[in-house]
Amino acid sequence: MTIASPPLTITEMSVPAHLEGADAADFHAVVALNNAVCLSDSGLHDFARTAEELLPHWQDRADDVNRGFIAREGDVIVGAVLLCYAVAETTSVELDLMVLPEHWGRGVEQALLKRAEEEVRLLGRTVIQAWTLHRPDAGASPLVPKTGWGVVSATPHARLLQDDGFTLEQVERNSAYDLQSDPARVRRMLQEALREAGADYRLVEWTLPTPPERRDGYAWALSRMSTDAPSGELAVDEEIWDAQRVARRDARFLDGGQTVSVAAVEHVPTGTLAAFNELVIGTAPADVTHQYCTLVLKEHRGHRLGLLVKCANILRWRAIAPSSPRISTFNAEENRPMLAINEAMGFVPVSSSGAWQKLLN
Incomplete structure (x- = not known):
């Protein structure tokens, strides 16, 4: 007998006043989800953040606004999408889509991406920008950005953005330096x-x-x-x-x-x-x-x-x-002067990211 999944719901996350409060559970869950997705995509623990580090950036909206939307099937969180936009600068919104592989392919990612675009349009902004993390091996059919510098693998996340009208504009190299x-x-x-x-x-x-x-x-x-x-x-x-x-x-x-x-x-x-x-x-x-x-x-x-x-x-x-143990840094692949400095100092490439952009009509 096939058991149907509970219906998918997407709700906006409230920003807690304190991390110990009863209303902080969703914030903690989204931080944990972000860390798990970064690890899954890059194979590195380097991008893990703590709720303590992140909360002040969400609470202070004087310069940048952070908003989160959580997808649930019943009571189970299956994904989230984060939006960040500057107050003074009014053109673009940054999007961070977070769905783990075990929940990918059931429509969760498409629903979150659709909700994010709806919110961007409500803001009156005309550009969505998103980033994807990638492991070093770009595979047999890599994606090349418009700059022509660097490549990234055609992951499900990257293909989703591509199919939704995003263009791979730039590739950044993630390099690490051994501090010891x-x-x-x-x-x-x-x-x-x-x-x-x-x-x-x-x-x-x-x-x-x-x-x-x-x-x-x-x-x-x-x-x-x-x-x-x-x-x-x-x-x-x-x-x-x-x-x-x-x-x-x-x-x-x-x-x-x-x-x-x-x-x-x-x-x-x-x-x-x-x-x-x-x-x-x-x-x-x-x-x-x-x-x-x-x-x-x-x-x-x-x-x-x-x-x-x-x-x-x-x-x-x-x-x-x-x-x-080490320093982690990102640089545009076309920024050869800075990458040459990194290489001479002893930085080595460990992953990469793709910068995507969609222009709204």
Whole structure:
């Protein structure tokens, strides 16, 4: 006798005030689902997050809004889709579809994707962007992005997006650096980069919170991530940052128990920041370290500043998080200057991601 599955329902997740509250069960479940999907897709534990880290980013809606929609069959959670969109920038919405393999193929993923698009249209936004994680082996029939750089495997998730009208715009390489390795090479490369940069550039470092006197300059540097980082044909709104937005971002990291180290380069003649690198870890000393933003502003390229900030921050980080095993970072495959720096430092490719985009009529 065949037993019919309970009907599928999709409801919006409420954001709890506290993780210990009775209303926090769904939030904990979605965080666990996200971690399980990342592990299944990449084969790596590196992308696991904690509810403690994530909750401040969901509670603070001053700059970005996070929303979640949970799919259930009866009382069983079988998938979720997350939406994230900036308040000031009004073009696009980021989508994160999460369905484990055992629930794939029964219509759950299609229903969640349809609900997500309905919500995006209600917001009046015209672009949906999504990311897929992939293991290193792209298989016999890999997918090639519009940039022409890199490939990813044709996973069910990738094929679903493709069939729904998404275009693979860009591939990012996920690389890892062994923090327990001999730092002699990094020290040597830092000294070479300092000599190449010369007297016009000065290394400055801090651990969040950003010093008040640095917030305006750091706001300008962070805003340039939206204009200067390689993004293919992804629709990217120019971001507006100020000192208050930097302080709010700092607070979200710190309220989530995270430690963030920044290595930056100041252009001495103008007093502006020319490059920066961020390393982030959670509360557990043996957590994987994540590199977040790294950028050399366009007008300051050609002085080995990218190498300078990356090497300086790694050496600083060894004292901050001595038990962290490795750094995980993503870079666009067409960003050959930054990938060349990574490779020379000892980063190795371990997975990849696909950046997808759908333009709504």
